[in-house]
Amino acid sequence: MPDGHDTTRLVLVRHGETDWNRDSRIQGWAPSSLTNRGREQARTLGAHLRESYEFDRLVASDLRRTRETTALLRDEGVQPEPNFDRAWRERCFGVYQGLTKTEIFEGHPEFAPTTGVSAVRATPENGESLLDVRERVLAGWEQLLADADGETVLVVTHGGPITLLLGDIRGDDIFGAITDHSQHNCAINELHVSEAVEIIRHNETV
Template identity: 55%
Template sequence: MGSGLHDATVVLARHGETTWNRERRIQGWAPTSLTDTGREQATALGRHLTDAYDVGRVVASDLRRTRETARPVARLLDCPVEYEHGWRERSFGVYQGLTYEEVFERHPEFAVHEIGIEAARTEPEGGESLLAARERVLDAWNRLVAALDDGETVVVVTHGGPLYVLLGHLRGQDLVTALTEHDQGNCAVSTVRLTDEGPVVVCDGDTAYRESGATAARNPE
């Protein structure tokens, strides 16, 4: 963090609902689109951020579902949006499109909740390990923080996986705990305040602002 940084704020948001969220399918880097509910969630997110924060810019994963979420958010905030590869979800390679149940039953070597950190080291064919994805996300976070101005507020639109690993890291949690003990619904909002004393998570996974009451099944992407 740069010297003298005072009360900068990063608002982290998950993308809106997709059909694969409803079906509990692993999305990874697949070009999945938002459902009608997901688009409504993105609009509600933009209105909430407009009311609650003085946002100067939006940064988003460059995958389709985050682009479709970030565009209406940035339009309502009347600010630019930058797309950043580092904020992508983990690539799950050849297993993208399968349900979580199918993958974890057939390939228990990926089940972090069952075998712990060893699963985070396992790399799917054509994809990346959880540890590699974590390092990519933390690199994107560190670059974002280094470029923040004093008092700036920036919104990051990303995915469940990056949110779990980043918020766990900021709280000093191990990776297994971060992935198994948190929940981030579609368009959930988490807020991190940055000061010279370090980052403080002041809001985690808030969806109470939404009026529609529509939620997707919990899954990390």
Template identity: 55%
Template sequence: MTTVLLLRHGETTWNREGRMQGWAPTPLTDRGREQARRAGTAIAAAYDVDRVVASDLRRTRETTAELLGTLDVEPTFDRRWRERSFGELQGLTVEEVFEGHPEYSLLHAGVAGAQATPPCGESLIDTRERVVDGWEALVAEAAPDETVLVVTHGGPLFLLLAYVRGQDFETAMAEGWPENTGLAEFYVRRTEDGVTVDVRRDGEPLHEPVADHDDTHPAGREEGTAAVTERVADGDGVDPESE
């Protein structure tokens, strides 16, 4: 049986401001870094992680750097685990997007909202196809007894839970959004009839909550974990493949 863990990144500056991040190179806050450290400690205590795969965006790279303080596994980066690209809507608040552009809202537009594509961005359906492609590739190459940790974003985590459970977008959305450093746990079994997946955790953090701090500095603190960060981040911390 293969175990796949999906972890959402730690809190970022734009999480605090309620902004749509998409592919923006937003840094973790101090609270987000502490969330990631606690997540790493909790995961190391509960699982024997063999492999770490992460989205290549800045916030997942920084989260991965903190995790590696306790998970001594060399990560690989895969852009298929990126958040949805919001294109020209990136940086707007959630209210500005869904009140000013209800055509992208599942609540207001239903299935049409999942099909709508922001200028220079991705539709929710396009994002799901990308994430499912990453999931299927990971499952196909994973060893039967392997434990793989994927460091990703709220969107891919939500979309994969819905896909595995056979839920429509509206039903899955009604069940809530994963918290920062929320963890989902999937058990993958291969049989003569194909692959079956059981969900054991669906996005709640494994660690104790981290106290809220008023930490919205724009640059983050890359030097705080410099020795580890060198293993996972490019020099300036900006996403290496962002368009």
């Protein structure tokens, strides 16, 4: 938590739509780009953020779709210069990236939510388990809070990191975080951090 008395405000947004989002394919770390609709979502979001916030810091996942979203936000006047951080990447699904969710869950049921707690620890070849991702994201979160005491920060990231972080803040288990909540493309989540963390906005689109 921040050491000072000023409230730290964090705005976390998901990237714009990609072809793989539209087709329900697992992207992981694949270099997928935004669709025309995704670019328009990002521009609309950028105009809203420019009018609604004055950011002191901009942090983003370094994957292609978040870089592209960040560039479009900045085209609409969102400041300042971005810092790209691997901690905010989506889950790496290794050899299964590109498959649809149905293909993965039916062909590899060890990753399906219906499998139970073991799915949280299941690790795809050359990929990450959900536990791995949560640990990475929470480490990035703690570092961001330490660096941004009293600031207003924009984080451009992915659905997985946002749902896992918000689940941890709410006290949900990992399963509850990923099965009971979702994130729309370019949705806004606003958190205020002082003595505790307060969720002000959740999964709001503009």
